[in-house]
Amino acid sequence: MASIKDVAAEAGVSVATVSRALNGHPSVSPAARARVLAAVETLGYRPNAVARSLRTDRTRTLGLVISDVMNPYFTELARSVEEEARALGYSVIIGNADERPDLQDHHVTTLLDRRIDGLLVSPTDGGSPRMLEAARAGTPMVFVDRWIPGVDVPVVRSDGRAAVRDLVAHLYGLGHRRLAIIAGPAATTTGRERVDAFREALGAYGLPLPDAYIGQGDFQAGSGRRVTEGFLDLPEPPGAVFAADNLMALGALDAVRARGLRVPEDIALAAFDDIPWFVHTDPPVTAIAQPTRELGRAAVRALVERIAGRAGESVALPARLVVRRSCGEPGEPGEPAPTTPSPSPVRRSTP
C-alpha cells in the first residue's frame, strides 16, 4: 500500500508538504497542492490512520460497551450512537458484554489498549476495577442507560418513574391488585430502579409488593420464562406481571403459552422497553418506551464534550407508557371491575 513517501516522491515534494496539503494546512502553494493531489490520485493513496493516531495521540474513535446487543433496545441505542458519532467525525467500536462482567472487562481493556478517545458504557455490574480505574485516570467516559453510583462520570439515561406510575394506574384501573415484577440484576441501576419505581407506585394505591412477587431475572429471555413459571406455581399467582425489559417479557410470553394460559385473560403482562414487534405479538404488549435515539445522541454529545476537556452534561429523559392490550381492556379484566379512576393520564397508542 502506498505511503506518504511514495506520494512525496511522485509529487516531487517532501513528505511534510504532502501532509500539509492533505490536512488542509493553509501554507501550501496551489501548485504543490495540485501535484500532491494528482499523486494521491494516481497512487490511490490513503493515509494510514494507525500512524496518524500514534503521532497525534487521537484515534477519532469512541468505544461503546453495551450490555447485550441482541436486545433490540441496545441495538437501537448502538445505532443512534454510531450515527451521532459519525456526524461528529468519530468512528465507534462496539463491545458486547452479553450481561457478563468478565466480557465487559475484556472489552474495556481492549478498547483502552486501542487508545479510543472516549468510552461510553452501560455497565453490566457494579463496575470492574479496570473501568473504575479508567474513570479515575481521567479517560473521557460517559454512562448510558445504566450507571455506577459514586463514580464521577456524566450519566445519560431515561427516567421511567412517571411511566411506571402510569402503568400501575392503568393496571389498577383495569382491576388488577396482585402485581408482580420480573426484576433485572440487582447489580445494575436499571435492575434496582425499576423495582423501586414499581414498589413506590404500588404504594400509592396501598398495594404491597411481597417478596414472592419479585422474581430475580437477568434481563435475558430465559430468566423471564423461569420467573414467570415460578409465579404461576404460586398458591396465589399474580394477576399481572411487569417485566423489567423486553427480553424477559418474551420469556414470560413463552411461559404463559407453554402452560396453555392466555394474556391478558389469565394473566396481564407489561414490559419496560418498547419494540416494533410488540405491536404484533399476541396480544400486543403494553410497554414503557424510552427515547432511545435521543439517549444515544445525548450520550455521544456528552462524551465529545468530555474529550474536548469540558464538563459533559448528565441528562435524564422521561420514558412514556404505551398502552396496548396485554393488560386487558377496560371492562374485561381477569379481576373485579375497576372502581377507582386512574389518577394519572395514560396515552393510548394508535399504531
Next chain:
Amino acid sequence: MASIKDVAAEAGVSVATVSRALNGHPSVSPAARARVLAAVETLGYRPNAVARSLRTDRTRTLGLVISDVMNPYFTELARSVEEEARALGYSVIIGNADERPDLQDHHVTTLLDRRIDGLLVSPTDGGSPRMLEAARAGTPMVFVDRWIPGVDVPVVRSDGRAAVRDLVAHLYGLGHRRLAIIAGPAATTTGRERVDAFREALGAYGLPLPDAYIGQGDFQAGSGRRVTEGFLDLPEPPGAVFAADNLMALGALDAVRARGLRVPEDIALAAFDDIPWFVHTDPPVTAIAQPTRELGRAAVRALVERIAGRAGESVALPARLVVRRSCGEPGEPGEPAPTTPSPSPVRRSTP
C-alpha cells in the same frame, strides 16, 4: 499513560527486554522477566496497540460491514462473528450500512484506513469501487450472506432453495394457489435469489408468478407495508404472501392489520429469516430459518484463513422451513381444500 520506556526504567532493563518479556519471547532470564512484570504491575502499564500495529503491520482487527444492524438476523450474525473472532484473538469493528451504498462505502473506507487485517462484508449493492478495488488489491476479504458475482472472494451464505420449495409445498398443500412475494433489492444476491427460488418452486406446481405478484421491497419494514397494500388493492389479491426478510414481514403484518384483515384467514404470510418474536406474533409466523450462528463462525474462519495467506473456503449452509400458523392450518385454508399431498417433507416447529 505509562509507556514501555517507563517500564524499562522501573525494571532497570532495556525496552527490548520489556518487549520480549511481555511477548513471551523465550530468551529472557527469569529474573529480568520477574522485574518487568513487577514494573508493569506497579505502573499499571498496558501496551499501546496503536504503536504495536504500526510496527507489526497487523491490527488483529476484522471489519464487518453489514447491511442493517437493526435487522435481528444481522444482529445475530454480527454477534456470532464477534464471538468467533474473539475466540481467535481478533476484535471486530462493525460498520452498519443501513442498506445505503454510500454508507457502506464510508465504512469500507474507514475500516481500510484503520488497516484492519481482513474485511467481512454483506454487500448492500453490486459493489462500490472502493470495495472492488480492495478485493483486487488483495485485502483479505470474505462475503457473508450476500455476495458480488464475478469478484474472486470466498462466499459464506445459506442456501434457501430447498426451504423455499418446502414452503411452497406447504402453501400448496394448504390450498393456496395465488402466491406473491415481497422481494428484496434486485442489486443484492439475496434479493434476486429468493425470487428465483420462489418462482422455480411455483413452477414445479405449474403455478405462475405474475409481475403483479412480485412487489419490489428494500428489506425494510416500510417497503413490506407498501407492497402489501399494493397486493391488497389488486383486483385479485394474492392468497399468500412470502416476505423475503423478517422486517418486510413485519411491515406486511402492519398493512394487513391496518385493513382490518386477518392472517391467515384473509391472507397467508411467510417470511425469510426466523426470529424469536415470530413465535409470539399473532399469528405465529411460518419462516425460513438460516443457521445464522454457523454462518458467522464459518465466515470468520474463512477470513482468518485468507489472512494467513491460505485459500479460505466458500460455504453454503442449508436453511430450513419452520412451520407455524400464519399460512393456515390443514383443513382451514382461505382457499379450497388441498388436493395434492406435499411433495417434500416439512418440519413442524414445536416451540
Next chain:
DNA sequence: CTGAAAGCGCTTACAG
C-alpha cells in the same frame, strides 16, 4: 511556502 529532522511507542534483526 518548504524541507530536514525529531519523535509518537512499539518490535526485531544484529551484534555481543
Next chain:
DNA sequence: CTGAAAGCGCTTACAG
C-alpha cells in the same frame, strides 16, 4: 540472555 539501533507512517515545531 541483553541492549543499541533502525524503522513502521505519520505530524509538526524549527529554520530558512
